[in-house]
């Protein structure tokens with residue numbers, strides 16, 4: 352049996368004190384490792400760099416020799432000792448949903464950051480004791496154990512195995528706890544921090560989100576659910592877990608940005624089905640020391656991103672108009688990334704570890720987001736299936752089919768063929784959906800937005816965000832700018848634009864156009880006076896060198912889109928749109 356005890360005697364030090372008691376039948380060396388990444392956030396982060404003061408002893412407290420065998424691995428020469436006690440501290444001062452943060456106001460940790468696993472014992476039940484400062488409560492999705500009178504401040508939990516232990520982040524502090532039930536299943540919202548939230552509205556809307564997702568899948572997949580909500584000074588993010596999620600939003604989000612809270616909450620909850628239970632074979636049980644490669648993140652994050660807002664519409668928490676505008680904005684975003692012609696959804700999924708999670712100035716030219724394009728492609732399949740089945744089936748059925756077919760107890764979705772097979776099982780196997788899959792998932796063909804929109808009686812209306820007064824196409828440089836103090840720098844040069852051809856580099860500082868000083872706004876004004884085909888002279892600082900680069904302006908691509916109803920929709924289009932966006936009572 353492995354028992355973890357985590358305490359925080361000096362929160363201002365940001366140090367979690369960890370003690371691992373190992374009671375074992377075998378003898379010999381004990382090997383421990385701290386994960387290099389945490390599931391849901393696909394990047395090697397080397398959490399072991401925050402470990403300090405590692406010690407080992409036998410059951411009687413006699414020190415045992417140990418040495419490091421990897422950057423994240425420790426080997427204790429325990430010899431014949433069957434009782435081994437390991438202790439160490441972890442520095443935790445990184446406030447994100449995937450890391451750990453301890454200060455005078457709270458202690459938040461993800462197990463993968465702080466709890467080492469003992470080799471050979473990861474599939475066994477584990478105990479976690481949490482000893483917070485007095486006056487703090489402890490909230491987590493782990494199964495609680497009865498209180499121990501000997502430790503009045505202690506909260507104790509059990510986990511079926513190490514995967515469960517680290518899949519249940521823990522919030523310690525004086526947070527508020529709101530609660531509601533759906534189908535008799537308890538849900539809690541643990542709120543750290545304060546802002547302009549309206550508790551009653553938060554509670555009602557979160558419950559509504561749970562109800563609508565439960566309706567889609569036909570039941571809730573967990574015994575209880577905990578939303579850990581961090582209200583911060585501008586930071587955001589979310590991370591899904593099997594029966595909890597950590598969501599982080601700016602504390603002032605709840606007035607004019609409330610939709611962000613709703614979308615994030617909807618997104619992370621949807622993961623309780625999609626990725627925490629229905630999952631690709633490589634995503635659980637996990638290899639915590641190395642990259643876990645899958646070509647299916649586009650379905651895990653794409654379908655989740657597709658349904659997060661769509662289900663808000665069906666819940667009555669987002670208007671159809673707003674939803675269609677967000678969908679249009681996503682289309683514009685994908686179409687403004689030349690990388691869509693180079694990197695497929697499968698490649699983007701596979702390389703998440705080195706590309707999506709580690710973006711740089713070249714990313715827009717070589718890669719896409721499997722969230723963004725994944726959501727759009729799920730929408731494409733949704734529209735295609737509705738059209739092919741006369742509205743009788745949809746991508747909802749694909750998700751339900753996959754969820755039934757690949758339960759949590761099983762080995763997960765096979766990497767090859769299984770998702771296409773599910774889509775064809777729902778929408779027909781005559782080859783049409785396979786062709787879409789090959790074009791959009793394994794291939795890099797342009798998405799046919801007009802065809803998808805026509806199914807629900809909409810059409811795309813492309814425009815220029817900054818139109819020329821005379822209605823002619825505006826001229827374009829193909830540069831994304833960023834501000835650094837008063838300076839305007841090249842953030843990225845689009846490989847499909849004229850500045851790329853002319854040799855403008857990332858980080859060049861904008862000084863002037865045709866001899867006149869400009870910032871980004873003035874540059875855009877000047878460009879409106881020029882025509883595609885004109886040559887402009889850009890003055891730039893490249894490092895310390897002042898240079899001039901002539902650029903032949905191109906025709907600006909459309910960068911604004913509205914999805915508008917067709918003039919005379921058919922009865923079927925009206926019906927399809929209602930089935931797609933209609934409110935669930």
Ligand SMILES: [Zn+2]
Nearest residue numbers: 618622652655
């Ligand atoms: Zn997600």
